[in-house]
Each structure stands twice: as structure tokens, then as C-alpha cells.
Amino acid sequence: MVSALSHSSTDLDAVIFDYNGVIGLQPTTPMWSGLAELAGWRTEDLTHFQTAFWSAREPYDSGEFDDTDFWTAVLGRRPEPALLTRLRAVDTALWTRTDHRVVSLLHQARQADLPMVLLSNAPHPVGDALDASDWRGLMTDALYSARLGMNKPHLDTYRNALAATGVGDPGRVMFIDDRPDNCEAAARLGLRTLHYTGSPADIERQLGTKSAAAFPSS
Numbered sequence: 001m002v003s004a005l006s007h008s009s010t011d012l013d014a015v016i017f018d019y020n021g022v023i024g025l026q027p028t029t030p031m032w033s034g035l036a037e038l039a040g041w042r043t044e045d046l047t048h049f050q051t052a053f054w055s056a057r058e059p060y061d062s063g064e065f066d067d068t069d070f071w072t073a074v075l076g077r078r079p080e081p082a083l084l085t086r087l088r089a090v091d092t093a094l095w096t097r098t099d100h101r102v103v104s105l106l107h108q109a110r111q112a113d114l115p116m117v118l119l120s121n122a123p124h125p126v127g128d129a130l131d132a133s134d135w136r137g138l139m140t141d142a143l144y145s146a147r148l149g150m151n152k153p154h155l156d157t158y159r160n161a162l163a164a165t166g167v168g169d170p171g172r173v174m175f176i177d178d179r180p181d182n183c184e185a186a187a188r189l190g191l192r193t194l195h196y197t198g199s200p201a202d203i204e205r206q207l208g209t210k211s212a213a214a215f216p217s218s
């Protein structure tokens, strides 16, 4: 059992969390393969599928592309409605598994009354799914790129997230993300940053816990 975060002992007033790669787990290879097969790729062409997927993801994340636009770009043809529904569902399922160790820290921070805001590059279906997750109520607010109409590292995404924390001084707010370019942009606005590399103890330490050794580095 991990002790409660000692929020009052730190000079942090709020935290802004990235989702995927911090709270959310990366998809497994079998999950990727399942999506690729559904999209009509052969399993041995997974890398090519992922290239097509990521090449169209930014406008999907930012809300410029809707579901049909995105999957038409990935597939090279417009998908039938039934296939589009399945692609959207399987894609969303890739991004909704969480790291229970990080979710545990969210519970502790909530108990310590530390405001937390989610700032995620996510298309509408993923944002909707995350809003329906059981841990979402721990967050003060959740901002998704498709709703903002822009992706991190656009500086206005951080300005919106900072405003959502209710804290005026960015120097008293920690931004946590697994992408260094996102952290660098946040730092330009004066936010404190943690480039997360997968060790929950790093988050715990930043939040001012008394028991950073609770998560062995296994």
C-alpha cells in the first residue's frame, strides 16, 4: 500500500497529464496486428500499416479529419459503413488500457486535493471513450486535441490546460508527457515538466510523495 501524497509539503498547485504513454499503455503487437488485419493488411505488412496509420493521424487527432477521412486515407479507399464502425471500435480499444500503477497515483493525488487536468492528442472517439472511463472522474478536466482543434505541441493547448487547472502561475504546475517535444513546448510557457519514461516512481517523486520506493523499478 502506498502512502498518501503529501501535496501540502510540495509547492505544486496542479498537474497536467498526457494520456497515452503515461496513464495509458501502448498497444501490444497483437492489438496492432488485429487492427491491421481488419484494415486489410497482411500480418507481415504491419510496419507498412503503421506508417499509413501514423501518416494520417495528426489531422485526425486535431479534428480536421473525421472518422471517414482518416480511414479513407489509411486504407486508400473509402470504407463501407460497417467496416468503418469496426475500425473505429478496434482503434479506440488500442488506446484505452491503463497502467494501474499510474491510476493508483491519480487516486492519491485526488485524495490530496491536487487539481489534475488531462491534455491528450486524441481523435473524437478516443476522447469520448476516455471520458467514459472509471478514472476520468479523478481529473478536474480533460482536454482532447480533436475538441480543441489543435494538437500538442501547439502552445495554445498548454494555455488551455493551464487555464483548466485554475492556477495562474505555470511555475507551480507540472506537465507530464512521454514525448520530449511536448515537454519542451510546455517548458517554453514556464510549466514544470517531467519527460516520462515509464517509471511511476518518477511521477510519485514529482508529486511530493513520502514513499517513492513503493514502485520497484521492475
Ligand SMILES: [Mg+2]
Pocket: 018, 019, 020, 021, 022, 177, 178, 179
Ligand atoms: Mg503520450
